[in-house]
Amino acid sequence: KKKKAEATATxxxxxxxxxxxxxxxxxxERFFHVHYSRWITWSPPSLKGAKPVALFLAxxxxxxxxxxxxxxxxxxxPAEQEVFFPSDxxxxxxxxxxxxxxxxxxxxxxxxxxLYVGLAGLHQPPEYTRWKPDKNRxxxxxxxQFDLSVPAAQLxxxxxxEELRTAPCGVRGCTKPPLTLVVPxxxxxxxxxxxxxxxxxxxxxxxxxxxxxxxxxxxxxGDGVPGDGAQYRRxxxxxxxxxxxxxxxxxxxxxxxxxxxxxxxxxxxxxxxxEDFFEDAPKELGTAASAWPTTDSPAFVWMVTQQRLVSGVYxxxxxxxxxxxxxxxVATGNFxxxxxxxxxxxxxxxxxxxxxxxxGWSLGTGESIAGTIVIGxxxxxxx
Numbered sequence: 001k002k003k004k005a006e007a008t009a010t011x012x013x014x015x016x017x018x019x020x021x022x023x024x025x026x027x028x029e030r031f032f033h034v035h036y037s038r039w040i041t042w043s044p045p046s047l048k049g050a051k052p053v054a055l056f057l058a059x060x061x062x063x064x065x066x067x068x069x070x071x072x073x074x075x076x077x078p079a080e081q082e083v084f085f086p087s088d089x090x091x092x093x094x095x096x097x098x099x100x101x102x103x104x105x106x107x108x109x110x111x112x113x114x115l116y117v118g119l120a121g122l123h124q125p126p127e128y129t130r131w132k133p134d135k136n137r138x139x140x141x142x143x144x145q146f147d148l149s150v151p152a153a154q155l156x157x158x159x160x161x162e163e164l165r166t167a168p169c170g171v172r173g174c175t176k177p178p179l180t181l182v183v184p185x186x187x188x189x190x191x192x193x194x195x196x197x198x199x200x201x202x203x204x205x206x207x208x209x210x211x212x213x214x215x216x217x218x219x220x221x222g223d224g225v226p227g228d229g230a231q232y233r234r235x236x237x238x239x240x241x242x243x244x245x246x247x248x249x250x251x252x253x254x255x256x257x258x259x260x261x262x263x264x265x266x267x268x269x270x271x272x273x274x275e276d277f278f279e280d281a282p283k284e285l286g287t288a289a290s291a292w293p294t295t296d297s298p299a300f301v302w303m304v305t306q307q308r309l310v311s312g313v314y315x316x317x318x319x320x321x322x323x324x325x326x327x328x329x330v331a332t333g334n335f336x337x338x339x340x341x342x343x344x345x346x347x348x349x350x351x352x353x354x355x356x357x358x359x360g361w362s363l364g365t366g367e368s369i370a371g372t373i374v375i376g377x378x379x380x381x382x383x
Contacts, residue, residue: 069350071357077306078259078362110176111252113295118146118245120290142244143290145283149210153284154191158201160277161189161248167273169253171265176253181269186251190232197228211243256297260306263299309368316372321346324379341382348378
């Protein structure tokens with residue numbers, strides 16, 4: 001009787017402790033502790049251990065997560081300029097307002113750029129690290145075949161300037177008439193001015209006489225008076241006394257602050273023009289690999305950045321999911337539990353990005369960062 005009384009007292013104490021603990025719970029906690037847990041573990045005798053509520057939730061949520069994960073695969077880089085502030089913020093739409101509403105906007109808001117010739121690439125020293133891109137960036141690698149003192153290269157450079165004026169565009173980013181790749185009358189070609197100064201293309205200095213004559217035209221005779229071509233000094237690159245590169249300036253028919261998808265199309269047209277032209281160009285002018293179309297603003301650079309952000313999300317998935325699964329297997333010691341956990345994590349991430357796609361969002365900067373971060377959050381809560 002004494003033992004039975006002690007057991008009864010112990011059981012009652014446990015019930016009292018549970019009641020006290022339950023009283024301390026909030027409404028939502030009490031709902032999950034009392035009702036939700038009872039529903040998902042409920043199994044009628046006729047089903048022989050099967051749990052219909054739990055089975056329904058597993059099937060329905062897996063289906064919804066699978067559907068949203070499929071929608072997530074349709075996310076692409078933004079087709080419009082990204083908005084980083086709320087709709088009622090004073091900065092939102094300022095760029096569009098300045099471009100479209102001000103009288104000078106139609107002319108001032110087009111991209112300017114330059115086409116460099118003679119640059120083979122960039123040598124990155126062993127101590128360079130991509131995590132510190134502003135340090136030990138390396139040095140330019142010049143195309144040793146580039147030589148504008150050769151008549152064929154001079155004529156080809158002049159032809160490049162002329163063809164650039166009429167290069168077709170045909171993509172949505174080129175909006176300024178005549179809808180060519182660049183605005184024809186904005187092309188600034190130093191070789192054309194130097195040829196006019198020399199009396200014509202056929203009278204351009206050749207061989208060893210070319211570089212000294214070009215430098216005198218740019219810098220003058222050393223008496224402090226600029227040469228006739230002083231405005232083109234930055235378009236010609238002398239390194240250690242040798243002409244290493246040259247460039248052509250222009251204004252694109254593409255407006256500034258365009259989304260990466262639009263910029264990528266225009267950039268592709270530039271690359272296409274360079275490849276087509278240099279296919280038959282003399283070797284002294286260089287190759288398509290040594291010709292670099294650029295923009296004065298970071299348009300082309302930001303285009304690559306956004307593309308890398310999108311690919312970085314999927315690269316992050318490829319790294320994080322296997323690592324998380326391995327950690328779960330080690331931590332739980334149970335392959336099946338780890339498999340269910342990683343599946344839940346995948347559906348959480350897929351559901352989030354799929355909801356973004358259904359909401360009309362693109363995989364922009366914020367979404368790309370959040371897509372990677374949410375993996376860590378999903379792992380924490382699932383575990």
